[in-house]
Amino acid sequence: MTFIIAGLVFSVLFLLWHLGGNIGSVIPSGARLEKLRTDRQKAAAEVAELEKKMAEVDAAEKTYRENLGNFWNDAVSGYADVELRKKIEEASQKAGLKLNSIGTVRRTRINNDLQFLEIDMSGVETLEILTNFYEEIYKLRPKFYWKRVDLRQENLQDSERLVFNGTLRLVAIEPVSK
């Protein structure tokens, strides 16, 4: 008898442990099931919303990584202060444009990793040659972006030349200081 009672007590304790102390979870109840279904549905909706946000984050990160390839990197393209001017000069030479001036490279910080590079230039030439110059700039890699372009007619009588002022801009990856 003692063995039976001990066995009974052990069985009850085991069941309580197995059910996490919640003996009610064994008793069938439609309301409890319905509540669980609602909870699951709510959790699933919240997870779907978060997944969507996560997908946006991943897409933004992917775009950012792709863009990094289009930015100026001193380690790949050379020192910007020198190479930018050099590339512009080469482009103008190819187009047959004689630039009056090419400014120095200005740097503006975007964040800890990136910075804008800007360089001004000016010249006087026909629209055809200027167009050739723009085409040469268009071909350059990494991409060069026109921040500003001013064109106006030269004030000389019957002149076909145009006075050109422009600013090119790039995004550069902050060089890692050793």
Added chain:
Amino acid sequence: MSLFSAAEYVVVTIDKASHLRGIVLHRRHKRLEVIRTAEYSGGGTELAETLHGILKELEVGKSELLIIGSALDGGFFFRTTTPPMSVREMGSALAFDAQEQVLQLPPDFRLQFTTGAQTSDGEQNAAVYGFPAGALLPLCTALSKRRRRVDAFIYPLLALPEQVGDDKILLPELEEDFYWSGKSWHPVTDRNAEYNRGLLEFLKANVSFDPKCGSNPDALYRKFITPLLLGLFAENPAFRKQQAGLAVLPPFLRPQRYRTQLRIAALLGLALLCLGAFSALRSIVDFRSEYTMLSNQTAGLNRRKTELQSRLRRKDKEFKEMVRVNELNIGDHDMLINLARLSEAMPAQALVTSLRWSENAVDLIIQTAQQNIDMVSTLRRVPMFKINSFQNRQMSDTVMMITLKLTRVQPGKGASGGK
């Protein structure tokens, strides 16, 4: 004795000297076992008292099957053969047969009989006991007085197995001076002759005594030979079929036994309980299964939610910075293409004297000699631009100056857009 345990049989025999012998036996391991014995000597007391006394000594309740065996005053016994027939017809046939078998029949008599195996000629052996109608009255009175019901009253020789039919049967409850052998009574000439040898062997082969009944089993077999004979007979499954021929007690003295019906009812009840329990168990298992599945799924989703929230929190600042960089308006990479589109759309009569291309807009100063030139509708065809402001001024009689500003329809997308 519980409903599902082996049935217990109580056999009490009464001899001519009102000496009572009783046994309680039940089936155990394919053998009958006597578990209690008792003897009770009347000694002038009433039968009712002695019967009550021995039953009390045997610890008999109402659930045991009670058999009383005795020879009655004026009784007669014979063996015969009859064609197979129903109990009622056989009773009538045997009553008719008794007139031939017994020399002097009582005027009003009752018969009880048992049937045996069929003979080779198709007839059936029958053992018949007859007694005067009033001979049972003392027993009935005693039973009524003690309110005791008896399952059967049996004359001992009716229970005699056919295989010991030729044995010399001398039982204490029967005639002292005659023994039964074959189909007739014989006078006892030699008291030292061996009687009941075959019957004792038969009983010893089928019945055993519990050790607490006594230390000398051989003596016990001899002492309780008649109760053993009747007990073995009553315990035989064929006894039920014989009961109709043995029924001589009035119905009010015979108990109504519902043991089988009660067993069936109990089994049915148990089956219903099992069915209900099984159904409930299945319901619980189904519920538990779905409950566990839903709980696990919800827990998994909550874990995923926490994980995503944590990742989003970690990446929130980084995400905002990446979006800001992705949407940076760096400038116009496709300026040459846009300039070509603008040139193509520009009417031939228009002379652009000044163009200022900035991040978000294009300012144009145009001179034309055509007075009715429609620059607005012309430039509307240029993709990605819309006219923000338009102003024309007459410079002279023939020249008109138009100042207009085009803004981008889509704001610059910076590095990713590549305008």
